[in-house]
Amino acid sequence: MALLDKRFRGPLDDRRRPSRALLVALVLASLTLITLDYRGGDDSPVEPVRRAVGEALGPIENGTADAVRPFTAVPDWFRSRNDLRDDVARLQAENSRLRSQAATADYDRNRLQEYDGLTAAAKDLGYALVPARVVALGSAQSFSDTVTIDAGSAAGIHPDMTVLNNDGLVGRVLRVTRTTATVLLIIDSDSVVGGRVGQSMEVGFLHGRGELGDGGSLDLQLVDEAQPPARHDTVVTWGSRDGAPYVSGIPVGTVTSVYSSVRETTQRAVIDPFVDFGSLDLVGVVVPSGTRSDRAVVEADGSMR
Amino acid sequence: MTFVRGAVAALAVLVALVLQVSVFPHFAWEGVVPNLCLLVVVGAALTRGAQFAAVLGFLAGVALDLAPPADHVAGRWALALVIVGYVAGRVRQDLRPGAGAIVATVAASSFVGTSIYAISGLLLDDPGLGVPQLLKIILVAVAWDVLLTPFVLPLVMRAFTRLEPARVA
Numbered sequence: 001m002a003l004l005d006k007r008f009r010g011p012l013d014d015r016r017r018p019s020r021a022l023l024v025a026l027v028l029a030s031l032t033l034i035t036l037d038y039r040g041g042d043d044s045p046v047e048p049v050r051r052a053v054g055e056a057l058g059p060i061e062n063g064t065a066d067a068v069r070p071f072t073a074v075p076d077w078f079r080s081r082n083d084l085r086d087d088v089a090r091l092q093a094e095n096s097r098l099r100s101q102a103a104t105a106d107y108d109r110n111r112l113q114e115y116d117g118l119t120a121a122a123k124d125l126g127y128a129l130v131p132a133r134v135v136a137l138g139s140a141q142s143f144s145d146t147v148t149i150d151a152g153s154a155a156g157i158h159p160d161m162t163v164l165n166n167d168g169l170v171g172r173v174l175r176v177t178r179t180t181a182t183v184l185l186i187i188d189s190d191s192v193v194g195g196r197v198g199q200s201m202e203v204g205f206l207h208g209r210g211e212l213g214d215g216g217s218l219d220l221q222l223v224d225e226a227q228p229p230a231r232h233d234t235v236v237t238w239g240s241r242d243g244a245p246y247v248s249g250i251p252v253g254t255v256t257s258v259y260s261s262v263r264e265t266t267q268r269a270v271i272d273p274f275v276d277f278g279s280l281d282l283v284g285v286v287v288p289s290g291t292r293s294d295r296a297v298v299e300a301d302g303s304m305r
Numbered sequence: 306m307t308f309v310r311g312a313v314a315a316l317a318v319l320v321a322l323v324l325q326v327s328v329f330p331h332f333a334w335e336g337v338v339p340n341l342c343l344l345v346v347v348g349a350a351l352t353r354g355a356q357f358a359a360v361l362g363f364l365a366g367v368a369l370d371l372a373p374p375a376d377h378v379a380g381r382w383a384l385a386l387v388i389v390g391y392v393a394g395r396v397r398q399d400l401r402p403g404a405g406a407i408v409a410t411v412a413a414s415s416f417v418g419t420s421i422y423a424i425s426g427l428l429l430d431d432p433g434l435g436v437p438q439l440l441k442i443i444l445v446a447v448a449w450d451v452l453l454t455p456f457v458l459p460l461v462m463r464a465f466t467r468l469e470p471a472r473v474a
Contacts, residue, residue, distance in 0.1 A: 019356055026363045026387045033367070033380030038429055046371070046379045053371040057323070061373060064327040072331045136326035138374040140336030141419050141446045142382075143426055143439075148326070148373040174376060182373050190376075278336070 051177055058180035062150045065135035127247060128291060129164075129284035129298040130155050135180070137280075143210065145188040147171075149283060152179045156291035160245040162237075165283045168274035169193070169237055169252045172245040173285065181285070186252070187216045187277055193246055194238035195220055195271075197229045197255070203238050206252060206271060216278070218253060218271040228267045229255045235271055247286050310468045314349065314357075317461060318365045321345045326374055337442055339449040340415065341457060342369055346386050347393045347414045348461030351402055355394025362390030378429055385421040389414045408454055415450035419443045 037046040132151035138144055151157055153176045163170040163183050171185040186193050189210030196203050197220075204222035220235060222228075229235075233255045239248020253273035260267050284298065291297060321341035329338040342365040350358030366383030369375065393414045396402075402410070423439045 022356060023359055023387070023391050026359050027384065029363065030366070030380045030384035030387055033370070033383060034378055034425070034429070035380075037379040050371045050375075050379070053368070054373045057372050060319075060323055061327045064323050068328050068331065136372075136374045137330035137333070137338075138376070139325070139330070139333070139338040139340075140442050141338075141340065141422070142369075142375065142377055143423065143442075144376045146374045146376045177373070180373055182376060184376065188376075278333075 047175075051175065054175075054177035054180060054182070058148070058150075058152065058177050061136045061148060062179060065133065065150065069133075127286045128289045130157060130287050130291070130293055130295065131282065131284055131298060132157075132181075133282055134280045144190070145185040145208065145210065145277070146174065147183050147185065147280060148180050149183055149285070150180060151285065151295070152176045152181050154178050154294045155285075156287050156293040156297075157181050157285050162245065162247045162250065162286040163283050164250050164286065165275060165280070167251075167276070169246070169250045170275055170277075170280065170283050183283075185277055186218065187273065193218075193252065194240060195235045195252055196238045197222075198234040198236055200227050200229065200233075202227050202229070206235070216273065217256070218273060220255070220269040220271050222267050222269070228258050228260065229269050231255055231257065310465075313464060313468060314345075314361050315364065317345045317464065318342060318361065318368060322365070322368050322372055326372060334449065335442070335445055337445040337449060339453045340418070340446060341453070342366075342382075343386060343389060343415060343418050344411065344450060344453060344457045345461050346390045347411055348458050349465055350390050350393035350396075350414075351407065351410065351458075352462050352465040353394075355391045358390030358394045359387050360390075362386035362388075377426065381422050381425045381429075384425060385418045388421060389418040392417060407458055408451055411454045411458065412447055412451050415447045416443060419446045 033046065037044045040046065130151055132149040132155070134147045135150045136148035138146040149163070157173060157176050159173050159175055161173045163172060169186055171183045171188075171191065174182045174184045176182075184191055185208070186206065187208040187210065189208050191206075191208040193206040194203065195206040202222055202224055204220050207219045207221065209217055209219060220229070235252045235255065237246045237248055237250045237252060240246055251274055253271040253275075255269045256272045258267060258269045287293070287297070289299060321344070325338055325341045329341075332338070346358055346362045346365055349361045363383050363386065366381075366386035367379070369382040369386075370377070370379040393410050396406070396410050396413075420443055423443060427439075
C-alpha cells in the first residue's frame, strides 16, 4: 500500500521539485554553446553541427514548402476584375516606358561592348544563374533576416555567392548543405554591400537596418561626402574582387531621402530596395558560367542548359 | 515508455519547427511568426512539469538555433526556452489548469522567452534594433502566440497527457 502510495505521489513530487541541478546544467550547456559559437566566429565548432542539422532538415523544409505553395496562391484566384483592370493599365504604362528604353538599348549595348573590350570587363558579364525557390524564412523575433533556398552544393552553389531576383539584389549565400543554402538578405543588420549611385558613379556602403516588410530599407553611407545623391537616383552594386560576395552592376534600390548630419559631417541616404523581401519566392544564384549543377542553369546569354 | 514519450516530444518539436520556418512565414505579420516551438514547450510544462519541459526546451532551442535559416549565435533560443520550460512548469503544479490559466501562461512565457532572446542579442552586441522596435516585435510575438494557443495547446497537452499513465505504471 505504501508502495502504491509512493508510486502515485512519485510523479507529483517530481513536479513539485524539479531538479535544480538539471536546470543549472541546461543553462550552463546553453551558455557554453553561446560562448563556443560567439568566440569561434566563422570557424566555430558549432558550424559542422549546423551543417549536419541543415542536411537533415533541408529536404523536409523543401518538401513542406512544395506542399504549401499551391495553397499560398489561393488568394490570387479571388482577385476582382477591377484589380485586374488596374494591373493591365499599370502594365501598359510600364510597357510603353520599357519600349522607349529598349529603343535606345542597342546604342547603349554597342557602347557597352566597346567599353568592355577596353577594360577587359567582359568576364564580368559571363555569369550564369541557378534558379531556386525560398523554402524557409527566419522570423523577425530572431532579429536576423535570413532565408533558406532549395538549392545547395549539389546545384553548384558555394558560400559568398550573389543572390538576386528579377527585381534586384537579394543577398549573399552564407552557408550551404547538399540540398539547401542559407541566404543573408541585404536588409539584415549584419549585411554591408558596396553600392554605387548610378547617376554620379559615387561609391558608398549600404547597411541593412534589420527590418522586414514595408519598413525594409537600407542606409547608404557615401565615401565622398561632397556629392550628395538626389532622390530617385538608382543604386547598383559596386562589386568585389572575383565577384564574391557581390558581383557588380546589380540594381539594389532607389534613394528615397537624404539626411546630412552636421555633427558627424556625413551624408546618409535611405535606400528603398527594389526587391519585396516580404514576398520572396523565386531567386537566382550567380554562379560562374559552365557550373555543373543538378538542375537547369540560365546562362549569361539567356539560354537554358 | 520513456523512449516513446521522448520520441513523441521530439516529433512535436520537429513538426513545430518545420511549420514555423516553412509555412507560417506566408502569414507573417510584420515579419513575426508564431513561435510554435515555444508553445510545445509550454504545453509540455503544463502537463509534465518543469523538469521535462526544461529538457525539451533545451532541445527545441538548439533545433531553432541550428535549423537552416538561423544565423544568430547558437544557444540563444536554447537558453530562452530552458528558462521558459522551467518557469511555465512552476506555474501550475497540482491542478489541471483552466483555459484562462493556459492563455496567461502562454502570454507570460512568450514574453519572457522572446525577451531573453532579445536581451542575449543586446549583450552579444548583435548590431540590431533599438529598444522600442524590440518591444514592438516582442509584443507582436506574444499576440501571435496567444492567438494560436487555442489551436495548438489542446493538441499538445492531450498528446502529453495520454502518455502520462504509461509513465506511472
